[in-house]
Amino acid sequence: MKRFFKMRWIAALLVVVGAACFLSFKSGDSRSFQVAKNLDIFNSIVKELDMFYVDTIDPNKTIREGIDAMLYSLDPYTNYFPEEDQSELEQMLKNSYGGIGSVITWNTKLKRSMIAEPYENMPAANVGLKVGDILMEIDGKDLAGKNNQEVSELLRGQVGTSFKLKVQRPGTEKPLEFDIVRRSIQLPLIPYYTVLDKNIGYINLSSFSGNPSKEFKQAFLDLKKKGITSLVIDLRNNGGGLLDEAVEIANYFLPRGKTLVTTKGKVKQASNSYKTLREPLDLEIPLAVLVNSSSASAAEILAGALQDYDRAVIVGNRTFGKGLVQTTRPLPYGSTMKITTSKYYIPSGRCVQAIDYKHRNEDGSVGRIPDSLTTVFHTAAGREVRDGGGVTPDIVVKQEKLPNILFYLVNDNLIFDYATQYCLKHPTIPAPDKFEITDADYADFKALVKKADFKYDQQTEKILKNLKEMAEFEGYLTEASEEFKALEKKLTHNLERDLDHFSKEIKTMIAVEIIKRYYYQRGSIIEQLKDDDDLKEAEKILTDPVKYKEMLSVPAAVKKGGK
Known part of the structure; x- marks a missing residue:
């Protein structure tokens, strides 16, 4: 009897201890409990689907879609790569x-x-x-x-x-x-570099993946031998890559021991500082950096660091605004996850991240951080710069909008097809800097477009149609009918007129498509630089030493104000 009561006491004690552990687990470590609970639910859902769903599910496809949706809800840069997709990840990291x-x-x-x-x-x-x-x-x-x-x-x-x-x-x-x-x-890391007029060097840097710092150094030293007195670094459409490579290239123009990037994450190993570790190549040569809305990540680190240390004039349009750092983590069965582990901060202390993925709208969408909520920081010389929206250039160049017709000509492969026909008739063409589309060539192109029965949407027609419907709905159409008729007559679809009106932009696109057939990516860059507004502004500032120095200094009026 005593043994029976003793066993009951032990059992009761185990229940109490078990309940205490459970309660302790729930209250003292609620996040761990929530993770374990939801993993158990997810596992059960997959099993139930596999057993009872009306059709046989493909576990690889179903679970992969679930993983992708989960990761995308965090940010677009946290991704899962199963074993069969490792080559895609390798290309991304090594270019x-x-x-x-x-x-x-x-x-x-x-x-x-x-x-x-x-x-x-x-x-x-x-x-x-x-x-x-x-x-x-x-x-x-x-x-x-x-x-x-x-x-x-x-x-x-x-x-x-x-x-x-x-x-x-x-x-x-x-x-x-x-x-x-x-x-x-x-992939070409530096597809083109050259000496422009007035001894201005030009280096086009397409990516920070792989080992671009080595190629950049060789290109820069080669240009120095050729007598350049200033340099343009073209980071437009550079989507980034390895953070270390951006630091290495910045070090060519900044003194040793300067902090370029600080990363801050949840865990200790995600927080770090990156400094210039070597003696620079050139501290004096005037620099201009070209950027646009597709310059991102490591490209923003290089442009932002040179701006924060007042070492270069940034020219173009506001950059993309990616201030997040990713690392890779190994997973079972040969798979890998690329995961956002930290945010990075450039020398002034600002983070260029433009989108707050943590705080989404009710429909799940995200938006850029408004300028009104950004914070003012200062460069080494005291110039004002802001966080929260990419790197804003020192010289902003207005972007000319491409005509609507050009989008449809490219989308319908008509420019591509014309270039193919052109190349069949011309075994060789002049060098890219001397090549041009003649009036006769453009007449041939127009004939091809008309023969293809090319159709495209005109935004003015769409907007006018919507306006007419709204006017009818609100009762204004009868009184404004004559005005609408006059507008419709003026905005009538006229292919011949549009091809002539936008001939400059279309000819440029045709020339790029033809030249790259003979001279590859290098040739297409040469063609696009012929009439490049960003480059013109960079050349203008680099050939005006007084203006260049003023732009990288704090205005005298601000200094007197005791900023």
């Missing part, structure tokens, strides 16, 4: 992959992928693939019905492996076959 070295695009008429841009000195270009080649077969496997993503995966593979590619080239009757050996494809 390289195993493949043929070409951009492919979709031919809407033929419903097949085609070569859009082979990279210079890469397998696609070396074997003779040309822009416009329609991809028919890979090792005898028909590519019909496969989208660009699927074809891209077939073109990529282990470095050193080979395959046979069959293409249909415009202007040839029989398909062509090429034996291609995959190589490690390194």
Whole structure:
């Protein structure tokens, strides 16, 4: 009997201790409990779906979509990469992959992928693939019905492996076959650098992935040998990459021991400071940095650090505003997660992050932090700069809006098709700096557009239609009918007029498309620099030493005010 009561007492004690532990777990470590609870619920949901859902579910697809949705609710930069997608992650981090070295695009008429841009000195270009080649077969496997993503995966593979590619080239009757050996494809980090007029150096830096600091140093020293007296660094459309590479390049122009970036995260290893560790290459050469709304992440670190230390004049348009840092974490079964671990702060103490992903609107959307909620910081010299919205240039250049018709001409592949026809007739063309689209060339292009029965939406027609409907709804249409008729007559769709009116912009786009067929990315950059408003402003400030110095100093009126 005593043994029975003793066992009951022990059992009761275990229940009490268990309840106490449970209560302690819930109250003392509620976050851990919530995580464990929801993981258990998620696991149960998947099991129930797999057992009872009316159709058989694909666990890889269903769970992957759940993971992607969960991560996207945090920010667009936290991503999951299963084992089969590791090459995509490697390309992102190293700016390289195993493949043929070409951009492919979709031919809407033929419903097949085609070569859009082979990279210079890469397998696609070396074997003779040309822009416009329609991809028919890979090792005898028909590519019909496969989208660009699927074809891209077939073109990529282990470095050193080979395959046979069959293409249909415009202007040839029989398909062509090429034996291609995959190589490690390194995307151009510095596709072009040169000496401009008045001894101004120019370096186009396309990415901070891989090892661009080494190439940048070589380009800069080469330009110095050629006698440059100032330098333009073009970071437009540079989406970023490795933080260390941005620090290394900034160090070429800033003294040793300067703090360039500070990262702050939840865990200790996510918080760090990055300083210039080496002696600089040049502390005196005047610098201008070109940026636009697609300059992001590491590009903003370089531009922002040079601005905060008053070392360069920033020219162009406000940058993207990505002040978040990602690192990779290994996961089971060969998978990886790229996760946002910290925010970064440039020398003035500001963070350039423009979007607050933590505080979303009721519909789940996010918006940029309004300028009214940003904070003023100061550069080393005392100039005012702000956080919360990218890097604002010292010289803001008004962006000319591209005409609506140009979007549709590109989208319908009409400029692409004309360039393909042009190249069939012209085995060679002049150097990019001397090439131009003649009036006769443009007349041929216009004939191609008309023959294609080209149609496009005019925004004025849409807006006028909406206005007319609203006027009718509110009872104004009868009184304003004559005015509406006059407007409709003036805004009548006129293809000939639009092609002539926007000929300058369209000719430039045609020239870029043609030149890159012969001179690759380098050639297209040369063409675009011919009439570049950002570059003009940079040249203007770099050739005016007094104005340059004034721009990087605090105005005398501000100094007197005792700021």
